[in-house]
Amino acid sequence: MQNDSLFKTLPRVADGTVRVFIDGMPYQVPRGLNVAAALLANGPLACRTTVVSGAERAPFCMMGVCFDCLVEIDGVPNRQGCMTPVQDGMRVRRMQGARSIA
Amino acid sequence: MTLKHLDLLVIGAGPAGIAAGLEAQRHGLDTLVLDENAYPGGQIYRSVSHSPLADPSVLGADYLRGRALVDDFERSSVAYWPQTLAWQISQDKRVSVTRQDAGGGTLQIAARAIVLAGGAQERPFPVPGWTLPGVMGVGAAQTLLKACAMVPQAPMVLAGCGPLLYLFAWQLIRAGVGIRAILDTAERGSYRAALSHVGGALRSPSYLAKGWQLLRAIRRAGVTHIKHVEALRIVGEQQAEAVEYTVAGQVNRIETSLVLLHQGVIPNTQITRSIGCDHVWDDAQLCWRPRLDSWGETSVPDIFVAGDGGGIAGALAAEPSGRLAALQAAHRIGQLDAATRDSTASPLRAELARHNAIRPFLDTLYRPADGFRRPAADDTIVCRCEEVTAGEIRAMAKLGCVGPNQTKSFSRCGMGPCQGRFCGATVAELLADIQGKPVPEVGYYRIRPPIKPVTLGELAVAVPSPDGSVLPRAEFPK
Numbered sequence: 001m002q003n004d005s006l007f008k009t010l011p012r013v014a015d016g017t018v019r020v021f022i023d024g025m026p027y028q029v030p031r032g033l034n035v036a037a038a039l040l041a042n043g044p045l046a047c048r049t050t051v052v053s054g055a056e057r058a059p060f061c062m063m064g065v066c067f068d069c070l071v072e073i074d075g076v077p078n079r080q081g082c083m084t085p086v087q088d089g090m091r092v093r094r095m096q097g098a099r100s101i102a
Numbered sequence: 103m104t105l106k107h108l109d110l111l112v113i114g115a116g117p118a119g120i121a122a123g124l125e126a127q128r129h130g131l132d133t134l135v136l137d138e139n140a141y142p143g144g145q146i147y148r149s150v151s152h153s154p155l156a157d158p159s160v161l162g163a164d165y166l167r168g169r170a171l172v173d174d175f176e177r178s179s180v181a182y183w184p185q186t187l188a189w190q191i192s193q194d195k196r197v198s199v200t201r202q203d204a205g206g207g208t209l210q211i212a213a214r215a216i217v218l219a220g221g222a223q224e225r226p227f228p229v230p231g232w233t234l235p236g237v238m239g240v241g242a243a244q245t246l247l248k249a250c251a252m253v254p255q256a257p258m259v260l261a262g263c264g265p266l267l268y269l270f271a272w273q274l275i276r277a278g279v280g281i282r283a284i285l286d287t288a289e290r291g292s293y294r295a296a297l298s299h300v301g302g303a304l305r306s307p308s309y310l311a312k313g314w315q316l317l318r319a320i321r322r323a324g325v326t327h328i329k330h331v332e333a334l335r336i337v338g339e340q341q342a343e344a345v346e347y348t349v350a351g352q353v354n355r356i357e358t359s360l361v362l363l364h365q366g367v368i369p370n371t372q373i374t375r376s377i378g379c380d381h382v383w384d385d386a387q388l389c390w391r392p393r394l395d396s397w398g399e400t401s402v403p404d405i406f407v408a409g410d411g412g413g414i415a416g417a418l419a420a421e422p423s424g425r426l427a428a429l430q431a432a433h434r435i436g437q438l439d440a441a442t443r444d445s446t447a448s449p450l451r452a453e454l455a456r457h458n459a460i461r462p463f464l465d466t467l468y469r470p471a472d473g474f475r476r477p478a479a480d481d482t483i484v485c486r487c488e489e490v491t492a493g494e495i496r497a498m499a500k501l502g503c504v505g506p507n508q509t510k511s512f513s514r515c516g517m518g519p520c521q522g523r524f525c526g527a528t529v530a531e532l533l534a535d536i537q538g539k540p541v542p543e544v545g546y547y548r549i550r551p552p553i554k555p556v557t558l559g560e561l562a563v564a565v566p567s568p569d570g571s572v573l574p575r576a577e578f579p580k
Contacts, residue, residue, distance in 0.1 A: 005255060006236065006254060006255055006258075006359060006360050007246065007252040007253065007254060007255055008252070008253060008254075008255045009250075009251055009252055009253075010155060010156070010157075010160070010251045010252070010253055010277060011155075011156035011157065011251075012154050012155065012156055012251045013153070013154060013155070013156055015154065030250075030251075032140075032152070032249075032250075033250050034250070037246055037249070037250040037252060040246070040252070041250075041252060045235040045236060045341055046235045046340070046341070050489060052488060052489040053489055055489070056234075056235050056340050057233065057235060058236065058238075058341070059238065059242065060237070060238050060239060060242060060486075061223065061224060061238075061239050061241070061242050061524075062238070062239070062241070062242035062243075062245040062246060062249075063145055063223065063241065063242070063245055064138060064554075065223045065370070065520065065523045065524070066520055066523070066524055067518070067519035067520040068233075068486065070519065076557060076559075078519070078555065080554075083138060084202075085140055085185075
């Protein structure tokens with residue numbers, strides 16, 4: 001889980017893991033993590049590209065105010081990753097640029 | 103839609119909201135505390151009762167202290183809904199609420215009084231490159247430690263100033279995480295200016311002692327602490343690769359893939375703005391805050407603000423502030439006579455005054471420098487969501503844009519998903535500066551509900567009401 005992540009995990013209380021799919025790839029992540037943290041723990045860093053310039057963005061505030069960690073969760077786009085606890089079987093997708101309307 | 107009636111609704115389960123809920127219950131109010139997070143504690147005591155850390159003591163005694171408060175709350179019979187968002191509040195105290203827990207769904211709550219305890223957010227720190235992946239708030243990194251037991255993998259750069267930055271540096275040292283450097287943006291003259299407030303600081307000496315201990319521990323750990331940084335620029339293509347900083351006009355560079363920024367916190371005013379409460383610009387704390395009376399009541403009757411959402415005073419001040427709001431709410435609702443209210447309030451006011459006494463000293467010592475609030479470099483992104491730069495704001499100011507609502511119409515600045523939370527203060531200060539006006543004359547965004555997005559699906563699911571009251575279906579199109 002440490003791979004190219006900017007973050008590592010300190011010793012944790014044992015609480016098991018859940019399986020989360022990030023862009024289709026399965027990851028075992030500690031129960032109780034939020035989606036943004038799961039993304040940061042597993043790299044790559046960026047969770048979306050912006051609708052304006054297409055620049056890469058990653059979680060910034062981790063408390064639900066900046067909206068930089070917007071991702072698609074179980075088919076619903078623009079969810080705040082940092083405010084959403086991971087659940088077993090959850091499917092998370094990074095979002096690319098503006099949503100196509102057609 | 104389901105309608106629930108209550109005496110007191112408390113929004114936010116940090117120290118202010120918890121204290122308000124517990125106090126309200128003592129006076130027999132039918133009270134509900136709701137909060138967006140999974141556990142009570144707010145940001146300051148985030149996850150304190152459910153810490154993922156095998157050894158939470160790395161966070162220090164001030165954090166662990168919150169455990170007793172949160173335990174009291176969890177053991178109490180105060181109703182508490184986690185993972186619940188209040189996204190619309192009307193002036194007649196009708197609140198639209200969406201729950202993510204318990205199956206999810208939406209309902210309305212009609213409360214006789216409301217205590218808003220939404221706390222603070224990190225102050226915007228607009229420097230070139232602050233939108234790059236690999237740049238986060240110090241508070242964000244600290245939240246990862248508290249809530250997720252995660253710390254930076256490699257030594258990182260901390261840039262800015264303020265108590266939280268030094269506290270987090272100290273926590274990282276205790277957790278055995280290396281710090282590449284602290285780039286300290288406190289201004290050269292700030293220490294001397296703060297000394298004029300030392301009298302107040304000495305009324306709350308434990309704050310001074312703690313601050314001094316943090317700085318001493320950082321020094322002893324041998325962390326590179328570069329002072330009087332005048333400018334910052336984070337450089338990188340796809341993500342942060344280095345930070346360039348200026349000291350005495352000289353530009354230096356540190357290679358790093360993680361930069362953590364912090365220059366204090368400001369009240370989260372989104373909800374009070376959306377209700378239409380009056381706000382004032384605080385020249386000492388350089389932020390907007392709702393105008394409150396001595397109980398924390400806003401300009402809208404029976405709607406109160408407690409804790410840092412009403413002005414930054416810290417976690418220890420949040421508790422008496424929450425209790426004061428609950429006392430007045432209990433009095434209004436007819437559960438508490440004025441004499442008992444006042445005698446209970448008196449020691450709380452003394453406690454609050456003691457904690458507030460340190461603020462002029464801290465506000466002066468860690469006053470964010472002008473150049474870090476009103477970015478000099480025109481290429482600095484001010485509005486992270488719509489990617490509007492300081493140069494564009496300046497150009498609009500020169501065209502005569504009279505306030506943030508007009509720059510919003512011109513450029514979409516403040517119109518993205520964060521709804522201005524991370525640019526509002528900067529835009530107002532930039533406009534005021536260019537036009538030579540005081541910030542209050544420039545004003546702030548008109549904030550409209552929903553203050554966070556809600557899906558149609560969430561709206562369509564009614565939370566079952568225990569008392570069976572349901573709004574007429576005719577309110578919805580057939």
